[in-house]
Amino acid sequence: MSSLERKSHRGQAVVVRGYDIDTDRIIPARFMGRITFAGIEEGVFADVRRAPDGSPKDHPFNEERFQNASILIVNKNFGCGSSREHAPQALNRWGIQVLIGESFAEIFFGNCVALGMPALTASESDIASLMDSVELDADQEIVIDLESMTATSKLGQIAVSMPEGPRSQLLDGSWNGLHTLLSAREEIRATANRLPYVDGF
Amino acid sequence: MGRSLFDKVWDMHTVRELPGGQTQLFIGLHLIHEVTSPQGFQMLREAGLEVLRPDRTFATPDHIIPTDSRTRPLQISEAEEMLSALETNTEQSGIQLFGVGSGDQGIVHVIGPELGLTQPGMTIACGDSHTSTHGAFGSIAFGIGTTQVRDVLATQCLALARPRVRRIHVNGELSPGVYAKDLILHIIRTLGVKGGVGHAYEFAGPAVEALSMEARLTLCNMAIEGGARVGYINPDQVTFDYLKGRRYAPQGEAFERAVAWWKNVASDPDAEFADQVELDAGSIAPTVTWGINPGQAIGVNEPVPRLSDLPDEDRGTAEEAFGYMELNGGQPIAGVPIDVAFIGSCTNSRISDLREAARVARGRRVAPSVRALVVPGSEKIKIQAEEEGLDEVFREAGFEWREAGCSMCLAMNPDKLVGREVCASSSNRNFKGRQGSPAGRTLLMSPAMVAEAAIRGAVADVRETLH
Numbered sequence: 001m002s003s004l005e006r007k008s009h010r011g012q013a014v015v016v017r018g019y020d021i022d023t024d025r026i027i028p029a030r031f032m033g034r035i036t037f038a039g040i041e042e043g044v045f046a047d048v049r050r051a052p053d054g055s056p057k058d059h060p061f062n063e064e065r066f067q068n069a070s071i072l073i074v075n076k077n078f079g080c081g082s083s084r085e086h087a088p089q090a091l092n093r094w095g096i097q098v099l100i101g102e103s104f105a106e107i108f109f110g111n112c113v114a115l116g117m118p119a120l121t122a123s124e125s126d127i128a129s130l131m132d133s134v135e136l137d138a139d140q141e142i143v144i145d146l147e148s149m150t151a152t153s154k155l156g157q158i159a160v161s162m163p164e165g166p167r168s169q170l171l172d173g174s175w176n177g178l179h180t181l182l183s184a185r186e187e188i189r190a191t192a193n194r195l196p197y198v199d200g201f
Numbered sequence: 202m203g204r205s206l207f208d209k210v211w212d213m214h215t216v217r218e219l220p221g222g223q224t225q226l227f228i229g230l231h232l233i234h235e236v237t238s239p240q241g242f243q244m245l246r247e248a249g250l251e252v253l254r255p256d257r258t259f260a261t262p263d264h265i266i267p268t269d270s271r272t273r274p275l276q277i278s279e280a281e282e283m284l285s286a287l288e289t290n291t292e293q294s295g296i297q298l299f300g301v302g303s304g305d306q307g308i309v310h311v312i313g314p315e316l317g318l319t320q321p322g323m324t325i326a327c328g329d330s331h332t333s334t335h336g337a338f339g340s341i342a343f344g345i346g347t348t349q350v351r352d353v354l355a356t357q358c359l360a361l362a363r364p365r366v367r368r369i370h371v372n373g374e375l376s377p378g379v380y381a382k383d384l385i386l387h388i389i390r391t392l393g394v395k396g397g398v399g400h401a402y403e404f405a406g407p408a409v410e411a412l413s414m415e416a417r418l419t420l421c422n423m424a425i426e427g428g429a430r431v432g433y434i435n436p437d438q439v440t441f442d443y444l445k446g447r448r449y450a451p452q453g454e455a456f457e458r459a460v461a462w463w464k465n466v467a468s469d470p471d472a473e474f475a476d477q478v479e480l481d482a483g484s485i486a487p488t489v490t491w492g493i494n495p496g497q498a499i500g501v502n503e504p505v506p507r508l509s510d511l512p513d514e515d516r517g518t519a520e521e522a523f524g525y526m527e528l529n530g531g532q533p534i535a536g537v538p539i540d541v542a543f544i545g546s547c548t549n550s551r552i553s554d555l556r557e558a559a560r561v562a563r564g565r566r567v568a569p570s571v572r573a574l575v576v577p578g579s580e581k582i583k584i585q586a587e588e589e590g591l592d593e594v595f596r597e598a599g600f601e602w603r604e605a606g607c608s609m610c611l612a613m614n615p616d617k618l619v620g621r622e623v624c625a626s627s628s629n630r631n632f633k634g635r636q637g638s639p640a641g642r643t644l645l646m647s648p649a650m651v652a653e654a655a656i657r658g659a660v661a662d663v664r665e666t667l668h
Contacts, residue, residue, distance in 0.1 A: 035286045081426075083237070083332075088346075106399065
């Protein structure tokens, strides 16, 4: 299996509850001042994890029992708002490798795939049970399988889903789409040539 | 059966279908700014690649630029580093940069249209979610992440899934004192902040056709706040008149050929859509947000909704919003005191926005407890406003008059809220902490409503002044 293939993942999970958690919440803008993503995980959920005086607030990312988590479980419309890739970058560099939620905002979803990070959806009731289960037993390991499209916890197996295109890219390791796009040089030129605005009408 | 503009433009730009159902789409115009491009250029260098079409790529700094002193080096060293990186990257790659002081700098979504770069029938991408703005011209325009910025730099293409197209048909006409900003807040309130996920929105109908080009930009700008990555309006005479004579628009006979082509890309009268929503513009009042997402909006004379008025699904976020905003269900939004008034951003910083705000501010004074600033969207708009004397109107009323940039919309430059301040803002996002203070509060509204709030020191119906 090449290191780029994302067929399965086994790990502990962390639960972040709430609808419409936007990318400003995931990574506040003041952490975006640098020209690289290095160290961006310092700012993940900063304003909901720390009070203005720096003291910690109640947040799952602060809890000792979730510090080894590599799976993030969320509710609806996670990652809405700004297109900043800093949001999935910060989550990924903190340790998250897979997301499971009721739904994701579109640009955020694409940014996750571009990092080789599956963002899978499951039904509202399955997410609710999974969240409860992980909060009761944070040590349990969850197994994500992108071939069978299932997530298995101590509760049993649930179905997860994802559009077929990104799924197949994650499975075969072609999610870094640059080389696929590059391999169509002739077709790119042909497309540009038939658009009248490209040469000013 | 006819085809929608979306389908025509998408098909024309299709390089090829990819396995798994995505499309490799050619990007006609790539706009870049200082915050989401340096990492993209770095990735490009690491891959040993060069920019494929520097001629179709244009850059300007906007997010981190201070709007008071812009003397180099910038006071914040990280900002200076970011600005320098944009200058170096564009110079090395042969990309046109509209730099600070060039006379062309401004918010990327303001200068694209202003320079005639944005045209009907194009695909347009930029590492910023408000790229949907450019759909006002009948282009397919959308925000992308930084890895995708790399992809466009290297290949002028993106791999994308084709969205469904929803037509939002707005009948009637907007009342005096009600603007495109109120219309889009009303649409998001009606369809929800995630209602548009997986969709492109086509805005149509008499109320949309009656909008000026600048008002159309405001409307499409906030499509993403309703979850729709793309929002567009079919090009018409208003579009063509706006483009004529602009620097990067076709000139002379080429312009006539372009108009013929642009007319053809508009949706056919019998075009098919995934679904259609009907709205009545006449019933829309000046609209204000009360919560922590742009869908939590009401008419200025309505009370904040009670939990029992809301669908189950919206109650959790509403409770969170009540706590954060310190507002209660049933309370009138009119009369809520403000501390800061901000007129600016890619949503509402164009000359028509400034004229409307100045009409409200003329001969009046900002309330003593309010800090108010006006930030034009581009260097050109600033000069035009000064020629019209608008800067004097604002200054005499007690507003600060600033240089062009994103300013207090997003807290990446020195313009920020402090502590628990409440800001009446003409920008696009009222997320927690969005305007730079982790506890700061935002009330979104039109520029005229912001001016009225600045003067009254509290949320108020601007129609009382305009009448």
